[in-house]
Amino acid sequence: MSGKRNKKVFFILAIFSLLLMGLSASMALAVNTSYVHFEFRITSPNDQTYRQQKWTKSSYYLKSTSSSRPWYTATAWGQSYKAGRTGNIDVSGGVKYHVYPYHTYRLTNYLVERYGAGNNAYIMANSYGYGSSYGTWHAD
The missing domain is CATH 2.60.120 (Jelly Rolls)
Structure with missing residues (x-):
């Protein structure tokens, strides 16, 4: 039972970290050089x-x-x-x-x-x- 729970927690953390990386990449592109x-x-x-x-x-x-x-x-x-x-x-x-x-x-x-x-x-x-x-x- 704890093996399934560990997989779910790992999956949720992986999705969350990918989401954060995607947001930080889009913020870096938002520089207004003018x-x-x-x-x-x-x-x-x-x-x-x-x-x-x-x-x-x-x-x-x-x-x-x-x-x-x-x-x-x-x-x-x-x-x-x-x-x-x-x-x-x-x-x-x-x-x-x-x-x-x-x-x-x-x-x-x-x-x-x-x-x-x-x-x-x-x-x-x-x-x-x-x-x-x-x-x-x-x-x-």
Whole structure:
């Protein structure tokens, strides 16, 4: 009798664990890479967006929806194996933007021109002080 009960308990636990694994896999796919939430600290002034693949020579689109900082600096970055070492490279051409709340920007970048299509694009943000900023962005 205990053998049948052990099989039932094992079967129920197996079904439950498979169900939990399926739910966690679907949650991992739900990341919105266009969402921006920068956190700035005096001891850690840099933050960055999620990475998106870049296919065209267009500028990065950045829209600041709110910010507790008066402004922050944003720079276009990319990641490519052709850049060497970590692959992270500043592709802004030396252009830095002061981003103010409730404004939209087109960030200059040379990721596709220098490293080809399909590389990862992201925005590096910097502000010395405590605060946060929210918005959206798109690589293409």
